[in-house]
Amino acid sequence: MDIATLEFKSIQYRRSILTMIKEAGAGHTGGSLSCVDILNVLYNHVMKVNPGNFRSPDRDRYIHSKGHSVEALYTVLTDCGFFPAEDLKTFCKLGSHYVGHPTRKVNGIEQNTGALGHGLSVAVGLALAAKINGQGYRVFTTMGDGELTEGSIWEASMSAAHYKLDNLAVIVDRNTLQITGRTESVMTLEPLADRFRAFGFALREVDGNNLSDLVEVFEQLPFQIGKPSLVLAHTTKGKGISFIENAVDWHHHVPSDAEMGIALAELSQAEANWQATYATV
Amino acid sequence: MQPYNLGKPNLQAFADTLLELAENDPDILAVTSDSRGSARLGYFGKQRPQQIIEMGIAEQNLVGVSAGLAAAGKKVFAVSPACFLTTRSLEQIKNDIAYSDQPVKVVGISAGVSYGALGTTHHSLHDLAALQAFYNIDIVVPADNFETEQAVRQAVQHPRPVYLRFGKKAMPDLHAPGTQFTIGKAILLREGADVAFIAIGETVHPALLAADRLAAQGITSSVLSLHTLRPLDEEAILETVQNCRALVTVEEHSVNGGLGSRIASLLMQHSLFRPMRIVGIPDAYTITGSQVEVFDYYGISAEGLAGTAIALLERNSDERRQS
Numbered sequence: 001m002d003i004a005t006l007e008f009k010s011i012q013y014r015r016s017i018l019t020m021i022k023e024a025g026a027g028h029t030g031g032s033l034s035c036v037d038i039l040n041v042l043y044n045h046v047m048k049v050n051p052g053n054f055r056s057p058d059r060d061r062y063i064h065s066k067g068h069s070v071e072a073l074y075t076v077l078t079d080c081g082f083f084p085a086e087d088l089k090t091f092c093k094l095g096s097h098y099v100g101h102p103t104r105k106v107n108g109i110e111q112n113t114g115a116l117g118h119g120l121s122v123a124v125g126l127a128l129a130a131k132i133n134g135q136g137y138r139v140f141t142t143m144g145d146g147e148l149t150e151g152s153i154w155e156a157s158m159s160a161a162h163y164k165l166d167n168l169a170v171i172v173d174r175n176t177l178q179i180t181g182r183t184e185s186v187m188t189l190e191p192l193a194d195r196f197r198a199f200g201f202a203l204r205e206v207d208g209n210n211l212s213d214l215v216e217v218f219e220q221l222p223f224q225i226g227k228p229s230l231v232l233a234h235t236t237k238g239k240g241i242s243f244i245e246n247a248v249d250w251h252h253h254v255p256s257d258a259e260m261g262i263a264l265a266e267l268s269q270a271e272a273n274w275q276a277t278y279a280t281v
Numbered sequence: 282m283q284p285y286n287l288g289k290p291n292l293q294a295f296a297d298t299l300l301e302l303a304e305n306d307p308d309i310l311a312v313t314s315d316s317r318g319s320a321r322l323g324y325f326g327k328q329r330p331q332q333i334i335e336m337g338i339a340e341q342n343l344v345g346v347s348a349g350l351a352a353a354g355k356k357v358f359a360v361s362p363a364c365f366l367t368t369r370s371l372e373q374i375k376n377d378i379a380y381s382d383q384p385v386k387v388v389g390i391s392a393g394v395s396y397g398a399l400g401t402t403h404h405s406l407h408d409l410a411a412l413q414a415f416y417n418i419d420i421v422v423p424a425d426n427f428e429t430e431q432a433v434r435q436a437v438q439h440p441r442p443v444y445l446r447f448g449k450k451a452m453p454d455l456h457a458p459g460t461q462f463t464i465g466k467a468i469l470l471r472e473g474a475d476v477a478f479i480a481i482g483e484t485v486h487p488a489l490l491a492a493d494r495l496a497a498q499g500i501t502s503s504v505l506s507l508h509t510l511r512p513l514d515e516e517a518i519l520e521t522v523q524n525c526r527a528l529v530t531v532e533e534h535s536v537n538g539g540l541g542s543r544i545a546s547l548l549m550q551h552s553l554f555r556p557m558r559i560v561g562i563p564d565a566y567t568i569t570g571s572q573v574e575v576f577d578y579y580g581i582s583a584e585g586l587a588g589t590a591i592a593l594l595e596r597n598s599d600e601r602r603q604s
Contacts, residue, residue, distance in 0.1 A: 057353070057354065061352075103380075103381075104381060104382065110352065111348070111349075111352065111377070111381050111383075112376060112377075112380045112381040113376075114376070115372055115376050117341075118345055118372075118373065118376060118377055120345075121341065121342045121344070121345020121346050121348075121349065121373070121377070122345050122346070122348050122349040122352070122377055123349060124342070124345070124346050124349060125345065125346040125347060125348060125349015125350040125351075125352065125353070126349040126350075126352055126353050127349075128334070128346065128349070128350060129349065129350050129352075129353030129354070129355055130353065132310075132331070132355075133353070151341070152341040152342060152345065152373075155336075155337075155339035155341055155342035156342050156345065156346070158337070158339070158342075159336060159337070159339070159342055159346060162337075
């Protein structure tokens with residue numbers, strides 16, 4: 001998919017995320033906006049998974065380890081045709097399968113996540129099975145930076161390197177914020193790239209909200225034969241909406257009517273800018 | 282008293298059965314946490330090196346990886362000491378396996394007080410309580426080699442997540458040839474009219490010995506091997522209790538939240554009342570010693586269980602006389 005189309009989708013995705021959260025009166029606003037560009041590129045450009053092959057053993061697998069940012073995942077999955085957009089009107093309503101963290105009740109979702117630090121182990125299992133079976137599918141998982149303090153992440157990292165899982169790509173949504181404040185004030189993660197390299201990953205850093213940069217880095221997978229790949233994606237929490245960007249309070253803040261009006265206006269402006277940019281090409 | 286032929290440890294029966302099955306099914310995998318020796322899977326590892334996955338001492342990752350392997354179609358036995366597997370990685374069992382409906386066979390080895398002398402760190406007296414509170418994981422605790430072998434065979438094709446719990450001591454063979462075993466169907470080993478023993482796992486043997494001891498005194502006992510705690514064979518339990526005057530439940534587990542309290546709950550809700558004792562590990566600092574010594578200390582023995590039964594029956598008689 002070309003960059004212009006991906007960029008257009010990201011604008012629509014941000015509108016969908018905010019609308020879902022506004023209508024439900026709940027959701028993880030900042031984290032969904034920071035990781036949605038990554039999901040956009042993965043589902044629309046990188047991974048071989050779609051509603052038609054979702055039951056095929058050879059499909060690529062995606063595990064959403066940062067399960068709280070489910071609004072971004074639902075948005076991308078419905079755009080890819082896994083379920084009707086109408087379904088999302090039930091988000092967080094009684095009895096809906098579209099709950100606040102991913103579950104396999106929703107078409108397109110591989111694994112229930114939401115408790116942090118779980119996704120990478122499951123991804124390692126899926127990637128290991130492909131190696132054992134001689135299958136060519138790849139496995140992707142996105143982790144938040146706040147969840148990296150979970151010890152299980154580092155257990156899983158050791159095993160990914162030990163089993164030389166170069167069919168595994170781990171993306172870290174490095175937006176530097178978590179619910180309490182800056183990640184570095186909650187618990188020091190840096191030097192994060194060095195830490196992952198020391199655990200055996202081949203690592204690339206990227207602007208995780210820049211679609212062409214993301215496309216370029218994912219096209220280099222695997223970064224090194226015999227090693228799992230790690231994409232350290234530097235992102236902005238709340239990306240795309242001026243007053244949500246880098247604001248700790250917006251971890252799971254629901255926009256007021258007034259805030260929603262401003263946010264949608266900013267997205268309309270982004271769409272106008274997109275039209276202006278690509279109309280002149 | 283009837284003699285029982287001494288078999289091998291249930292863990293060994295598990296390892297032998299798994300090897301036999303794995304030789305004919307390359308999708309079977311054993312996943313271990315530096316625990317293949319403890320699990321008697323050393324020989325399995327030598328014979329089927331491509332079917333044993335080592336995770337190191339990292340139980341959380343072991344369970345998560347097992348879920349991923351199962352999601353890709355593998356038939357996974359996630360094997361680690363029960364004491365660690367069902368505490369440190371309890372959240373992974375809950376979310377990655379049960380909630381996500383990945384049909385992993387979670388195998389708790391050296392369970393209960395198998396590691397009796399090693400202290401409370403190595404006891405698992407909570408696992409049945411913890412796992413019973415999770416939706417979507419069946420719980421099977423075999424009593425002897427026969428039940429173990431059958432449980433492992435059926436677990437391979439079991440459609441849901443399942444927890445299997447094994448001890449490490451050699452176990453007597455308790456079943457007559459031709460006995461049928463099905464996960465979820467309790468086995469009535471002895472039928473009597475005075476006291477019912479409902480036991481699980483390695484406590485079935487002392488319950489049988491107690492029944493033999495009571496028989497010598499003219500007291501008849503039913504002994505039900507309730508190898509599956511979930512799904513619970515309610516019909517067998519109700520029928521067994523209905524036909525007796527008193528009930529003793531026996532388990533290698535805390536008396537809180539295990540077999541006994543589950544059965545008490547069932548009986549109360551069916552208004553089926555009998556004098557009852559829950560024999561297990563009491564809510565106290567657990568004594569240490571060999572498994573047999575610990576069992577004896579807490580009355581999980583022929584003498585202890587027979588005494589418990591007699592006391593219950595006498596109380597029952599006293600109450601009848603008074604009324």
